[in-house]
Amino acid sequence: MKKYLSILSLSLLLLACNSATKNKDAARERVVTVTIEPQRFFLEQLAGDAYTINTLVPPGTSPETYEPSPSVMIEMGKSDIYFRVGELGFEKVWSARLEQNNPDVAIVDCSTGIDLMEGDQHSHDHSDHAGRDHAEGALDPHVWSSPVAMSVFTKNMLEALVKADPGNEPLYRSNYEMLSQRINATDSTIRALLQDASTDAFIIFHPALGYFARDYGLHQYSIEFEGKNPSPSQIRKLVDLARKEKINTVFIQRGFDAKNAKVIAEEIDAELFEIDPMTYKWDEELIKIATILSRH
Ligand SMILES: [Zn+2]
Structure with missing residues (x-):
């Protein structure tokens, strides 16, 4: 009996592995690119297994010092959608290049519709350095520190997914509802703490x-x-x-x-x-x- 059970669990495990590989293969055909890891957090919850998500700025690297390699551009070119945060300096350069070299990639500015702040006292003069994330007089790009802003941000992501893949619209919309609840719960927790x-x-x-x-x-x-x-x-x-x-x-x-x-x-x-x-x-x-x- 014991032996039978272990064989059974082994074959179940193999089955599970098999379907995991299959899902991965299917997902590999469709790639989307984001600039930073917090975007992947949101997009994974919205898109589920529908897309493989490629993040430009690796964890532990700041966008200010990030200098992409040419191979990154090639990967970006294979994406269905590039989700830019919005106002990070190098994103502008990269969106322009992407648009020129790979006009089929949809470029989405996730900060559209957010009430953006001036860089004011935090304004940076990085205009002489393409890898830096702000230019003088630029808007403050760090929108992801705000749950309120993330409701708008993730709505922009949702609409782009629906447009690119209308067949999965009901899935994306219900995922968005769950994600919204998580964002609102985060906001409530922070308010209570502060x-x-x-x-x-x-x-x-x-x-x-x-x-x-x-x-x-x-x-x-x-x-x-x-x-x-x-x-x-x-x-x-x-x-x-x-x-x-x-x-x-x-x-x-x-x-x-x-x-x-x-x-x-x-x-x-x-x-x-x-x-x-x-x-x-x-x-x-x-x-x-x-x-x-x-x-x-
Ligand atoms: Zn910054």
């Missing part, structure tokens, strides 16, 4: 949480000044401001310099936390950030 936060401001090395700050009535102060390390006088100003606003949180990000952040945190007696706004685990990361800000 309700009795002891401070309404934070310091961050690279200004990646502007839309998060706007959603929840917080002030974001970046250490980076126009995309560069700050001068001693700029650090002095930030320290004075932090003392005045009683800031107790300094965020550093994976892939960015942490030296100045450490100096400032020590100077104002604030705690230093490493966050990763580029992670695939979108909801967990935002809830983690809210938990840090809500501590007493």
Whole structure:
């Protein structure tokens, strides 16, 4: 009996493997490309197994220093759709090239319809560097830090999927309903956490949480000044401001310099936390950030 059972489970396992391979093969025929991992988080939930998702910026790499290889362009050219975040500097260059070389690839700006903010105090002058993600006077591209914005963002993804693959429309629409619930639940959790936060401001090395700050009535102060390390006088100003606003949180990000952040945190007696706004685990990361800000 025992033997019989193990043979049975073995053949079930083989069956499972087989169909997994088959699904993979079918999916391999249809590829879509996204710029960053948080987009893959959303798109996977919307598209299910219908597409293989190719992410341009690898995990742990910041879009500011990302320099794509020529083979990436070839992969992009095989995609049915390229979902750009919207305002990341290199996306503009790459969309233009893609449009020229592979006119069949549908290019979707996921930030369409979102109330975009000016880069203002976080504005970066990276216009001299194609791999950088902001140009002077540009709009703040970091929309994915906002659950509110992600409702619009994922709706844009949904409509593009429906257009490209109308046969699966009911599936995509019902997936979107579930995803919306998850985004709304994330928003509610963050609101509840921040309700009795002891401070309404934070310091961050690279200004990646502007839309998060706007959603929840917080002030974001970046250490980076126009995309560069700050001068001693700029650090002095930030320290004075932090003392005045009683800031107790300094965020550093994976892939960015942490030296100045450490100096400032020590100077104002604030705690230093490493966050990763580029992670695939979108909801967990935002809830983690809210938990840090809500501590007493
Ligand atoms: Zn950035």
